[in-house]
Amino acid sequence: MLDLGQVRCFVAAATELNFRRAAALLNMTQPPLSRQIQLLEDNVGVMLFERIGRTVKLTTEGRVFLADATSLLNFAEQAESTVRRASKGKTGRVRLGFTGAAGYELIPELLVAAADVLPEIDVVLLELVSAAQIEAFAANTIDLGFLRPLPSRQKLEFLLVDEEPLIVALPKRHMLCQFEQIALKQLDEHPFIMHSPTQGKYFHDRIMGMLATEGVNLNIAQYIDQTPTILSLVRAGLGVATLPASAQRFHYDNVEFRFIAQHSIQAEMSMAWRADQDNPAVIAFRLMAAEYFARKARG
Template sequence: MLDLGQVRCFVAAATELNFRRAAALLNMTQPPLSRQIHLLEENLGVKLFERIGRTVKLTTEGHVFLADASRLLNLSEQAESAVRRASKGKTGRVRIGFTGAAGYELIPEVLVAARRELPDIDVVLLELISVAQIEAFAANAIDLGFLRPLPSRQKLEFQLVDREPLIVALPAGHALCGHEEIALRQLDQQPFIMHSPTHGKYFYERIMGMLAAEEVNPHFTQYIDQTPTILSLVRAGLGVGILPASAQRFHYDNVEFRLIANHSVQAEMSMAWRADQDNPAVTAFRLMAADHFATKAQS
């Protein structure tokens, strides 16, 4: 088996064709350099150099070996660099779950930052509702999640990355469209398109808590998982709904939005990861994303 140290000595000497200069390049003296090359020649069973007086030149075998020896050293250096980058989380794969709300602006921002700071990390995206992301963590199908914070039996860590107000979505022409802000009590007995208590658990519990606190009892006509479908039913005039402010980005015709008067409840978006994960690439991506959000919050 070839000794990389011996190969390195040979390449330096073959490049310089002067053992003294080659030794200086390698920060060693000439006798050890000559010894290493002699051992290499014995190992290969060929002469690599011809020594005529003070002149040194490559043999035919030396010329042949030089090309492969140079490639071998380059591959060795690339391998060392790759493993060091991997140990620092600079390379690898990160599987990211995200909700539709996160996909509109948050995820593109993070990916742009990752392409700039972690260009060798391969990112795999999976659009999943928050409940499905919790299940995906349990199945080890994602490494990071951007989701509404939900309780979990797993050991998940959560970091708040964004929050937004809740607003009322109304079909155009609805009587409440005449108000700049809507008090929750004005929704009492109104036909209401509600989030699903299972797949839309985060918003279901938040909105139900708000309504119960004001003793408001809307007439729930449908329970729906996804924001776009809720907006479609509101547009059709089948009821009103309470949604995160980011729902306005869907630009549905014949749907109007109003702020909720005297209410400060907000929808939170968190970045989540398993507490026991030990993938350096995941850690590097998470820290990069956290720094991005911290910088954004200060601007």
């Protein structure tokens, strides 16, 4: 096994062809340098230098070895630099879970910011509903998540990064389209497309609580997990729905949206991570993201 210290002494001497100058270059005296080169020659089993009086020159074997020895030192320096960057979170991999709502603008904008600050971090994207992200944390298949905050049996930390109002989605020409805003009580008895109580738990519980507070008698036509499917059923005239305002970005034909009158309940988007997370790359990405969202909120 080659000793990098001995290889470093050899390269210096081979470059200078003078042991005294090579020793000075390495901040050492000549005898230790000569000893290191002798040990290297014993190790590889060939003479690397011809010593003629006070002058030295490379043997044929020495000239062949110099190219590889130089590459070896360069590779070692690169490896040291890589591990130092990794220890500071400058390089590595981050598995990032996100909901469809986060994927529309939030995640692309964050990735652009990350490319400037942490260009050597590899981000692996996984689109998952919020409940599935909670399960993914338990299975250790994601490192960070952008999701609607849900209770979890494991220790997760949450940082609020965005919030938006809830609105009502109506099929075009529905009787409620005549109103600029809709009071929740007006949804009484209308067929309602509701988020699933399992995969859509965040919105299911939030909307059910909101409507129950207003005394709305729900006529639930279907339970659905995903916003695009809910909008498709609304477009088909199968019911109305309450969705986050970002649902308007889907631009479904024959669907109209109305804000809810006298109600300020918000749909939250949070960044989540395990409390025991110690991966430097994940920590660096999380801190960068937190700073990015703080700037965005101020701006």
